[in-house]
Amino acid sequence: MNIKAFFDKNTSTITYVVSDETTHKCAIIDPVLDYDPLLGKITTNSADILIEYIKSNALYVEWILETHIHADHLTAAHYLKVKLGGKIALGANITEILKFWIPVFNTSQDTPLDGSQFDYLFKDNEHFSIGSLDVKVMYTPGHTPACISYLINDAIFVGDTIFMPHMGTGRTDFPGGSAEILYDSIQKILQLPPETRIFTCHDCPAEGASALYESTIKEEKKSNILINDGITKEEYIEKRRKRDQSMTVPRLLLPAIQVNMRAGYLGKAESNEIQYIKIPINKIGV
Numbered sequence: 001m002n003i004k005a006f007f008d009k010n011t012s013t014i015t016y017v018v019s020d021e022t023t024h025k026c027a028i029i030d031p032v033l034d035y036d037p038l039l040g041k042i043t044t045n046s047a048d049i050l051i052e053y054i055k056s057n058a059l060y061v062e063w064i065l066e067t068h069i070h071a072d073h074l075t076a077a078h079y080l081k082v083k084l085g086g087k088i089a090l091g092a093n094i095t096e097i098l099k100f101w102i103p104v105f106n107t108s109q110d111t112p113l114d115g116s117q118f119d120y121l122f123k124d125n126e127h128f129s130i131g132s133l134d135v136k137v138m139y140t141p142g143h144t145p146a147c148i149s150y151l152i153n154d155a156i157f158v159g160d161t162i163f164m165p166h167m168g169t170g171r172t173d174f175p176g177g178s179a180e181i182l183y184d185s186i187q188k189i190l191q192l193p194p195e196t197r198i199f200t201c202h203d204c205p206a207e208g209a210s211a212l213y214e215s216t217i218k219e220e221k222k223s224n225i226l227i228n229d230g231i232t233k234e235e236y237i238e239k240r241r242k243r244d245q246s247m248t249v250p251r252l253l254l255p256a257i258q259v260n261m262r263a264g265y266l267g268k269a270e271s272n273e274i275q276y277i278k279i280p281i282n283k284i285g286v
């Protein structure tokens with residue numbers, strides 16, 4: 001198994017390409033579509049870097065995987081599927097997210113409530129393959145109700161559940177989020193063998209420093225600032241809730257959610273052939 005990480009500085013996101021060296025099949029996990037919210041401008045530089053890597057290594061994309069519906073970046077899943085093929089997939093509890101957010105955006109005309117805009121919806125504990133690699137899906141809700149992690153051999157891709165030890169864990173103040181549930185999900189992850197490698201979805205390195213994204217179960221249990229072995233569930237919940245209260249709304253929350261619910265498709269163009277991103281007034285944080 002080969003794991004290649006790509007860091008997007010604008011959204012602090014890490015995208016992975018996981019490939020099977022024997023069959024050259026691969027999966028892309030959590031790809032980013034570049035979006036400038038001031039100009040409403042979409043570009044594909046980040047996704048094109050993935051395409052270049054995949055083509056130059058003669059890889060064949062089997063899957064485009066999301067760990068969840070992200071609130072901090074738009075997904076490039078749709079763009080990459082058009083360019084490279086592959087099935088776009090995520091957890092079946094996505095329907096919970098759709099049920100909450102589609103009425104907010106009033107986008108049911110181009111965003112199905114049943115999740116059929118995605119090619120496949122995974123069940124908990126389901127196995128699938130990337131070439132000859134076996135992947136186990138683990139439901140790890142708490143950051144959102146539909147978060148999942150992908151366990152591939154000795155590596156787990158955890159999305160926004162647990163971060164690097166110095167960063168703590170994902171936030172739990174989005175609709176359907178829960179510090180209590182996230183604690184339980186992270187315990188599930190931490191029960192894996194201590195040498196299991198954890199690949200996280202975000203890092204915020206200081207100017208000039210490199211992004212950090214890989215730790216182990218052992219390191220997290222020893223030194224995660226929010227959820228190490230010496231912290232009880234009650235203490236974690238209190239710390240997490242306190243942190244959540246001080247966090248700002250993600251810059252791309254409203255554009256990201258509505259686009260990501262369509263797997264990265266920007267939605268039906270209006271009669272003037274322009275696609276729009278909608279901002280609901282007085283629906284969030286009031």
Ligand SMILES: [Fe+2]
Pocket residue numbers: 068069070071072143160
């Ligand atoms: Fe997230």
